[in-house]
Amino acid sequence: MTLINAVGIDDIAIYSPGHYYDLADLAAAHGIDPAKYTKGIGQERMAVPSPDEDIVTMAANAVAPLLSDGVRDAVSTVIFATESGIDQSKSAGLFVHGVLGLRPNCRVVEFKQACYGATAGIQFACDLVRQRPAEKVLIIASDIARYERGSEGECTQGAGAVAMVVSANPRLIEIHPQSGLFSLDVMDFWRPNHRSAALVDGKLSIDVYLRSLTEAWADFRRKGGLPLDAVDKLCFHQPFTKMAKKAFGALAEAAGPEAAHLGEASYADSQVYGRLIGNTYSASLYIGLCSLLDNCAENLGGRTIGLFSYGSGSVGEFFTATVRPSYRRYLRADAHRTMLDARQRLDDATYAAWFYEVPKQVEDRALPQEAAGRFRLAAVEEQRRVYEEAIPEAQLVPLQAVA
Structure with missing residues (x-):
């Protein structure tokens, strides 16, 4: 039997699309002082998903570095929190489950309550692990913040995902x-x-x-x-x-x-x-x-x-x-900074096309590769979303934590 001294976050990784739009360029498009954004709301850039990125691909890219063999074998539950859902019935987590080849003997659900959903998932996960300490729970939060073109909310747009493993005796954070x-x-x-x-x-x-x-x-x-x-x-x-x-x-x-x-x-x-x-x-x-x-x-x-x-x-x-005392040994800080530094700056026309000229989900289409991450949305066929591994794992910058 596992002795529980604590329950909380054992591992964490983030993912953001490989392109961004600079708020100085948005200020120029709106004809205002950039300081309204950089100082007024504290924003410098917004992450912009390419047409072949969605909440599933961002989630899969965030989760992949966490999947050691031990984590794969121990994950009993996958909780996907989002308010950018892609299906009214099927959990976005099941798409991630398939893309990453997670084991079949686990439950997969989607939580929705605006920006709060991941916290509900964390609390649910902690209670599950307290009952069954040998199990681990995978929490994913992935969203695309989108507002009307020219609206006051446009400057706060963004996109990204975070993945966390909740376990007994965690290496990073004990949740009270x-x-x-x-x-x-x-x-x-x-x-x-x-x-x-x-x-x-x-x-x-x-x-x-x-x-x-x-x-x-x-x-x-x-x-x-x-x-x-x-x-x-x-x-x-x-x-x-x-x-x-x-x-x-x-x-x-x-x-x-x-x-x-x-x-x-x-x-x-x-x-x-x-x-x-x-x-x-x-x-x-x-x-x-x-x-x-x-x-x-x-x-x-x-x-x-x-x-x-x-x-x-x-x-x-x-x-x-x-x-936790030894948390620094298990952070992915260098990988996160490398990912953010490697992003490409978009011009106004490309930003507007990617964020606002979004095809309806019912339209079948093949998507050219624009995404910088390992996983992408390749096509929509007969209203079915088709995902693929675009960049082999061996070609990626290593994101594994220091053991």
């Missing part, structure tokens, strides 16, 4: 069992089935986000969660990176003197990747967590992180986690 919750039925952000671009009431969404944070924090403390003076670092859902500053202000006000030791440095490292990728909806919080672990110069071993997850519509959750 206490969490604070707050749900409210509100129309701050939504995407009806017939639309490819989301609708958003920006001011309302920010207001509800901040209310959800303070309410979830209060619930967390009522349930015996740690006081904020026991927390060393913070990680917030980031629809744009400047939102972390607003979130910190609201949390500090709610926590009072407990927040006196914290400041911008407590969350700044969690913003590095988001500034270069843009909004990734369900993946946002955990790309931020990966950014914090990869980029913080301090040794975070034994330190406590406070995390806030928010999904419009709306659900918020505050919880805490402790970084």
Whole structure:
């Protein structure tokens, strides 16, 4: 029998498309000062998926580095969180299951609640592992943030995926069992089935986000969660990176003197990747967590992180986690930085074509190879999506963790 000392994140990897659009170019197209984006919302670039990339290919590219033989054999459940679903019936996770050849003896499901879904998956996974500690759960979050051309939300677009293995005695992060919750039925952000671009009431969404944070924090403390003076670092859902500053202000006000030791440095490292990728909806919080672990110069071993997850519509959750002492041995920081540095800059015409001239899903078509990752969408045949391994694993930059 496995002795459980902790349950949490044993491994993590991120993936972002191999192309980006610079916010300075978007500012020029909109005829405004680039500082409105780079300073005002804290964004520099948005990741842009090529026509042969979707949430499945991004997910598969994020998951592949995690799949040692031991992980393949132990994964009992695959949870795919997204709000960019490609099918109203079949889980996107089953496409990933097929692309990567995962073992058949596991359950595969899709979670949806705007940007919050991956946190529901994390909590579900932790409870499963506490019951059956020999098993591992694969959590995937993958999304494409898309708004109307010329809208206020366009500057916050992005795309990316994060994959995590939840296990007993994890190497990276121990998730604490206490969490604070707050749900409210509100129309701050939504995407009806017939639309490819989301609708958003920006001011309302920010207001509800901040209310959800303070309410979830209060619930967390009522349930015996740690006081904020026991927390060393913070990680917030980031629809744009400047939102972390607003979130910190609201949390500090709610926590009072407990927040006196914290400041911008407590969350700044969690913003590095988001500034270069843009909004990734369900993946946002955990790309931020990966950014914090990869980029913080301090040794975070034994330190406590406070995390806030928010999904419009709306659900918020505050919880805490402790970084494991030897976490740095298992990070993929160099591979993540190499991936982001290798991306190609798009001109305005290509960006607009790729993001906005999207064929209807019912249209059969073959897709030329544009994607930079290992896996791609090759075709749609009789309304069936066909995926392929475009780049053999041996030709990729190694993404495996240091043993």
